[in-house]
Amino acid sequence: MTEKIPFKPLTRGFAACKGCTMTLVANAILSGKPDDTDVVIVIASGCFVVATAIFPRTAWTIPMTHVNFETAASVGSGILAAHKVLRRKGRLPSDIAALAAGLQRRGLVGRKFRVIVFAGDGATFDIGLGPLSGMLERGEPIIYICYDNNAYSNTGEQSSGATPFHAVTATTPGGMLRSEKAGGKDLMEFTLSHSAVVYAARTTLGRHNQPNDIKEKSAAAFAHDTGPVLLHIIAPCPRGWGFESSNAFTILDHAIETGECPLYHAEKVGRGHIRHLDYLPERYLGGVLHPEIHPITEFLGKQDRFVELLKRPDWLADYQEDIDYRWLGRHGLIEKCEPYGS
Amino acid sequence: MTKKKMWQVFEADGNTMGAAAAAHADIDVVSAFPITPCTQVPERIGDHIKRKELDAECLRMDGEDSAGAACTGSSLAGARTLDATSSQGLLFKAQNLYCWAGSRCPVVLLVATRAINAPVNIHDDFSDVMSQRDAGQLMFFAKNQQEVYDFALLGFKIAEDLRIQLPFWVCYRGFKVSHTTTINKILSPDGLKVFRPWLGVYERPQSLLDFEHPVVAGEVVLSEHYLEAKFGQHYGMRQAPAVIKEAAKYFSRRFWNVYSDTEEFMVDDAEYVAVVLGDDFGTLKVAVRQLRAQGVKAGAIRIVSYRPFPVKKLQKLLVGKKAVAVLDQALSSGAPSAPLCSDVRAALYNSVAKIPVRGIVYGLGGRNLEPEEVVQIYESLKHPKKWLGETEPCWIGVRGGSDKI
Numbered sequence: 001m002t003e004k005i006p007f008k009p010l011t012r013g014f015a016a017c018k019g020c021t022m023t024l025v026a027n028a029i030l031s032g033k034p035d036d037t038d039v040v041i042v043i044a045s046g047c048f049v050v051a052t053a054i055f056p057r058t059a060w061t062i063p064m065t066h067v068n069f070e071t072a073a074s075v076g077s078g079i080l081a082a083h084k085v086l087r088r089k090g091r092l093p094s095d096i097a098a099l100a101a102g103l104q105r106r107g108l109v110g111r112k113f114r115v116i117v118f119a120g121d122g123a124t125f126d127i128g129l130g131p132l133s134g135m136l137e138r139g140e141p142i143i144y145i146c147y148d149n150n151a152y153s154n155t156g157e158q159s160s161g162a163t164p165f166h167a168v169t170a171t172t173p174g175g176m177l178r179s180e181k182a183g184g185k186d187l188m189e190f191t192l193s194h195s196a197v198v199y200a201a202r203t204t205l206g207r208h209n210q211p212n213d214i215k216e217k218s219a220a221a222f223a224h225d226t227g228p229v230l231l232h233i234i235a236p237c238p239r240g241w242g243f244e245s246s247n248a249f250t251i252l253d254h255a256i257e258t259g260e261c262p263l264y265h266a267e268k269v270g271r272g273h274i275r276h277l278d279y280l281p282e283r284y285l286g287g288v289l290h291p292e293i294h295p296i297t298e299f300l301g302k303q304d305r306f307v308e309l310l311k312r313p314d315w316l317a318d319y320q321e322d323i324d325y326r327w328l329g330r331h332g333l334i335e336k337c338e339p340y341g342s
Numbered sequence: 343m344t345k346k347k348m349w350q351v352f353e354a355d356g357n358t359m360g361a362a363a364a365a366h367a368d369i370d371v372v373s374a375f376p377i378t379p380c381t382q383v384p385e386r387i388g389d390h391i392k393r394k395e396l397d398a399e400c401l402r403m404d405g406e407d408s409a410g411a412a413c414t415g416s417s418l419a420g421a422r423t424l425d426a427t428s429s430q431g432l433l434f435k436a437q438n439l440y441c442w443a444g445s446r447c448p449v450v451l452l453v454a455t456r457a458i459n460a461p462v463n464i465h466d467d468f469s470d471v472m473s474q475r476d477a478g479q480l481m482f483f484a485k486n487q488q489e490v491y492d493f494a495l496l497g498f499k500i501a502e503d504l505r506i507q508l509p510f511w512v513c514y515r516g517f518k519v520s521h522t523t524t525i526n527k528i529l530s531p532d533g534l535k536v537f538r539p540w541l542g543v544y545e546r547p548q549s550l551l552d553f554e555h556p557v558v559a560g561e562v563v564l565s566e567h568y569l570e571a572k573f574g575q576h577y578g579m580r581q582a583p584a585v586i587k588e589a590a591k592y593f594s595r596r597f598w599n600v601y602s603d604t605e606e607f608m609v610d611d612a613e614y615v616a617v618v619l620g621d622d623f624g625t626l627k628v629a630v631r632q633l634r635a636q637g638v639k640a641g642a643i644r645i646v647s648y649r650p651f652p653v654k655k656l657q658k659l660l661v662g663k664k665a666v667a668v669l670d671q672a673l674s675s676g677a678p679s680a681p682l683c684s685d686v687r688a689a690l691y692n693s694v695a696k697i698p699v700r701g702i703v704y705g706l707g708g709r710n711l712e713p714e715e716v717v718q719i720y721e722s723l724k725h726p727k728k729w730l731g732e733t734e735p736c737w738i739g740v741r742g743g744s745d746k747i
Binding site (some may be wrong): 056065074078080081085086090093113134138246 | 371373397399401402403404405407408409410411412413414415417419420421423437439441445543545549550551552553554556557558559560561562563564567571573574596608715
């Protein structure tokens with residue numbers, strides 16, 4: 001028999017920047033793909049396609065299509081519909097190949113199929129939010145991955161709907177003011193407002209805390225095959241965030257420890273969603289604030305984009321209060337998630 | 343043995359005829375988003391699915407842009423795909439239209455044409471389709487409900503031909519064709535037994551669902567290769583006239599007659615000819631008959647296949663004519679001629695004969711074209727000196743308008 005070749009969706013030699021976490025995210029997610037599942041990748045416009053598929057080269061070893069910026073979720077729906085109907089009609093390429101080889105029809109009986117959408121935060125939080133909502137509402141079992149680097153990085157770091165307060169971007173050179181952005185946008189809660197969603201999670205590639213979080217959530221994404229799945233993944237951009245390319249994991253560890261990037265997931269149980277915390281930062285242990293432990297400066301101080309913020313104690317306090325409120329405030333993470341460790 | 347009847351009578355409006363064609367072509371995926379006046383197309387297809395006359399997935403999309411994108415996905419995955427739209431919907435879908443052509447997705451798009459906002463108007467003109475005429479698709483203009491069906495059926499055969507692999511649009515006027523009911527022919531069960539094997543199923547050579555031979559679609563193609571990619575796409579269009587001819591010839595021989603490039607009325611001996619798209623050809627015929635009764639040698643041409651444009655045929659038909667009028671129900675503001683007229687002029691410019699061509703703009707937003715107006719247009723062709731100095735089309739039917747026919 002043939003030797004089993006380890007599954008490697010992205011080959012070496014793609015053109016991502018040094019220290020880019022986007023491709024690491026993709027490989028981490030796709031390594032959770034079960035052997036009995038075939039996938040098609042849909043990529044919204046952004047760094048990912050530019051880094052992995054410039055004709056005549058491609059880093060992909062599995063079918064991939066890049067589509068217009070806002071349409072990734074919709075294209076995913078189209079591919080899924082095509083698969084459904086062609087499987088029913090016995091016209092999938094595998095069926096045709098099996099027929100041609102004189103085998104029983106349906107050469108790939110028992111194979112599962114998933115569409116995986118990769119879209120950045122611009123394509124998800126901003127331009128593609130409507131199509132994403134449509135996909136979630138239709139209840140199609142698509143895995144939607146939002147790799148979030150907090151800005152339009154491919155076009156040169158302009159601010160997006162996911163850009164944090166006070167961050168310096170190309171369109172907010174003095175740091176984004178409160179007057180320019182009145183409040184944040186919570187992709188998880190937006191996703192969970194669609195009752196068809198079967199699984200949604202926030203995760204990232206931490207090294208010290210919960211190093212297997214992304215792998216576990218990838219496995220869970222593939223296991224939940226009855227409806228839409230969304231993973232919101234913080235993927236730092238060394239160039240845009242302004243840090244040494246070797247520091248991505250350090251930054252992510254700080255993001256997890258300070259509570260900037262909460263690790264939690266929600267599953268559909270009955271008609272509603274139940275949220276579970278996967279990591280409780282020490283700062284919020286016991287559901288109370290420990291102000292001296294892991295303040296947000298540990299995360300912010302490592303990045304050039306917060307240079308303006310770090311000059312302004314009032315902005316810093318504002319940012320810290322935001323994070324603390326996200327955890328401890330009314331309907332905050334502590335309140336809406338099941339008791340930690342339960 | 344008695345000869346089997348290939349067709350049966352079907353009383354229906356244009357949208358229903360389009361949906362019937364979708365069912366008879368055994369489509370795999372239809373992408374639905376409502377917009378007046380094409381809304382009934384996916385509705386009727388839904389009825390076909392409900393009655394189990396058609397096995398297809400009807401995607402309930404969240405917008406025209408998403409509907410267009412879903413078509414890209416399903417076509418890339420090798421499914422026979424149909425979409426329908428009008429007006430704003432076509433504009434909102436616009437970037438997907440280029441995607442279809444560039445990614446070689448033979449989607450058939452039914453367009454019940456309609457004016458564009460602002461001001462908002464649900465009635466017909468060709469502003470919508472003309473605004474997207476360069477997206478890379480084949481475009482057929484139906485003059486009646488029957489042709490919506492005929493062209494949609496032929497559309498799949500032509501678009502999916504491996505020599506072409508481009509989207510195919512069937513354009514018909516909103517309400518005037520989409521919503522009025524006539525008595526038509528559709529394929530009978532015996533007809534379908536002949537038609538379906540001829541049409542075959544869509545087998546995309548490089549399907550996204552072929553996991554044994556993974557493909558990348560829609561990748562970045564920079565200046566080293568973009569020109570070649572676009573030429574490849576354009577080469578499909580160059581092949582189109584021959585493929586259309588083959589398909590129309592077969593269909594006409596086996597079932598009933600279909601037009602494939604132009605339709606003419608009393609053109610052979612005519613001195614003055616008017617050119618138009620779609621069902622206003624009927625109005626032209628009324629005027630031609632009137633003029634012929636008065637001894638004026640008038641004739642009329644309808645462009646059926648707008649893309650590819652029947653350049654040679656038109657040159658042949660119009661050579662030796664004294665003057666030509668081109669009636670556009672669309673506008674290119676500030677340009678020397680409206681879309682159809684610029685194509686006709688361009689087609690004639692390098693031919694042997696120098697023929698005066700007058701551009702007319704009419705009926706934007708669904709204002710009816712009256713036979714009397716057409717008669718006046720023909721009359722004006724007798725005196726080219728009066729209008730040869732015009733630098734832009736003459737608007738007719740405008741209340742208080744200053745343009746003189």
